[in-house]
Every structure is written in C-alpha cells, then in structure tokens.
Amino acid sequence: MNALLIVAHGSRRVESNDEIKALTGKVAASAGDQFDLVDCAYLELAEPLIPAGIEALAAKGATSILVVPYFLARGTHVASDIPEEVEKGKVACPDVDISITNYFGASPSVPELLVDLAVASR
Amino acid sequence: MNALLIVAHGSRRVESNDEIKALTGKVAASAGDQFDLVDCAYLELAEPLIPAGIEALAAKGATSILVVPYFLARGTHVASDIPEEVEKGKVACPDVDISITNYFGASPSVPELLVDLAVASR
Numbered sequence: 001m002n003a004l005l006i007v008a009h010g011s012r013r014v015e016s017n018d019e020i021k022a023l024t025g026k027v028a029a030s031a032g033d034q035f036d037l038v039d040c041a042y043l044e045l046a047e048p049l050i051p052a053g054i055e056a057l058a059a060k061g062a063t064s065i066l067v068v069p070y071f072l073a074r075g076t077h078v079a080s081d082i083p084e085e086v087e088k089g090k091v092a093c094p095d096v097d098i099s100i101t102n103y104f105g106a107s108p109s110v111p112e113l114l115v116d117l118a119v120a121s122r
Numbered sequence: 123m124n125a126l127l128i129v130a131h132g133s134r135r136v137e138s139n140d141e142i143k144a145l146t147g148k149v150a151a152s153a154g155d156q157f158d159l160v161d162c163a164y165l166e167l168a169e170p171l172i173p174a175g176i177e178a179l180a181a182k183g184a185t186s187i188l189v190v191p192y193f194l195a196r197g198t199h200v201a202s203d204i205p206e207e208v209e210k211g212k213v214a215c216p217d218v219d220i221s222i223t224n225y226f227g228a229s230p231s232v233p234e235l236l237v238d239l240a241v242a243s244r
Contacts, residue, residue: 004240008194011195011197013197013198016196019196019227020195023236026232026233027236027237029233030233031237031240034237034240034241066243066244068236070236072192072193072194072226073135073138073142074141075133075135075138076135102239102243104235104236104239105141105145107238109231109235110145110148110235111148112152113226113232114126114128114145114149114190114192114226115126115149115152115157116229116231117190117223117229118126118153118156118188118190119156121223121224122188
C-alpha cells in the first residue's frame with residue numbers, strides 16, 4: 001500500500017495544527033486512488049511527530065511512504081531536521097520503502113498559484 | 123498601475139530571502155500583463171520590510187497594490203502582524219488602493235499541488 005505523509009512544522013496554536021489535519025483530508029480526497037493512505041505528522045510542537053506518523057502508517061499496512069515537507073523554504077528544517085526524523089522512522093520500520101519529496105515551496109506551480117490567488121481576490 | 127507585493131516571513135538565512143526574490147521573478151513572468159509591477163517584502167529579519175515595499179511600489183507609480191501573504195497557516199503573522207504593517211504603508215501612501223489577499227496556504231489548489239508534488243517524485 002502506498003502512503004503519503006504530509007509533514008508540517010507544528011504549532012503551539014491548536015488551530016494551526018487543525019488546519020493541517022483539514023488539509024490532509026483534502027489531499028486524501030484529491031489523491032483519489034493514487035495513494036491508499038494519506039496522513040500528517042509534525043516536525044515539532046504537535047503530535048504525531050514524524051517517526052510516530054511513519055510507524056502509524058506502517059501499522060496500517062503501508063509498504064511505501066512518501067514524506068512531503070509542507071514548508072515554503074529550503075531552511076534547516078527541510079535540509080536536516082526532517083531527514084533526521086525520517087531516518088528514525090526508517091530504523092523503526094526497516095521493511096517500508098520511505099522517501100522524502102521536494103518541499104512544497106519548490107513546486108513549479110507555486111508562482112502560478114500566487115498569481116491566481118491575487119487575481120481571484122481583486 | 124496594478125502592483126502585487128509578495129510578503130514572506132523573512133529569515134536570517136540569506137538563501138531563504140534570495141529564494142523569495144527568485145520566486146518573485148517567476149511570479150512576475152507568470153503574471154504576464156495582469157500586474158504591472160511585482161515585488162516582494164518581508165515581515166521581519168530582511169529588507170525591504172512591508173511599509174518600505176509598499177512605498178517603493180508607490181514611488182514606481184503603483185495606484186493599486188495587492189499584498190499576498192506567502193504563509194502556510196493563519197497564525198498571528200497573517201491575522202495581525204501583516205495587517206498592522208500594511209496599515210503603516212497605507213498611512214504613508216494614502217492615495218494608493220492597498221488590500222491584502224487571502225494567505226497562500228488557503229489557496230484551494232494547495233491539496234492538488236501536494237498530490238502532484240508527491241506523484242512527480244515517485
């Protein structure tokens with residue numbers, strides 16, 4: 001089973017974490033049958049943390065997990081912290097094929113989306 | 123002249139601020155003739171700050187400025203800090219029509235973009 005794990009920073013504000021959960025539901029709907037499981041995890045400040053998120057997907061039968069960093073910039077979190085946490089998940093779930101995609105802000109569609117957002121609010 | 127001002131958080135990392143500048147260039151290209159001017163500003167830690175960004179666009183002849191918060195969550199920055207800084211720009215440029223769009227993470231295309239990003243990296 002193919003799984004997608006959206007990783008957000010995590011916040012002390014419950015609303016921000018809930019926003020990620022709502023987004024995760026929308027991603028699951030948008031993914032259709034391209035992913036069997038879609039869930040979210042947080043780098044810090046909220047649960048589940050990344051290793052727990054990976055273990056939960058593995059427990060549900062995921063054989064392959066794509067971790068998508070929901071971050072805008074290639075900062076330390078994207079470059080080092082998320083890979084380190086994902087590595088813990090790999091150690092805990094050695095039979096699962098786990099990889100990390102490019103971070104969200106690097107998506108080539110971002111500029112177009114910003115223009116759309118601006119035009120829609122005129 | 124219609125202007126678009128992308129507002130990012132700003133970082134101590136020069137690379138992150140430069141990433142926003144590169145994105146701004148791509149947005150300008152993607153905007154075509156929908157916006158006459160496209161520039162970026164930062165909430166903190168980098169320059170120009172929001173009021174200076176607004177004043178620079180006004181000095182270039184902008185009569186209308188749409189401020190697009192390049193943020194993922196509706197946190198304090200989006201809810202309070204950016205509006206406060208934009209207000210300073212309005213005071214400095216009373217003849218310019220200045221408004222703030224919804225923040226980037228609220229764009230309805232975000233879930234689809236996340237799926238595309240994941241599928242593309244398979």
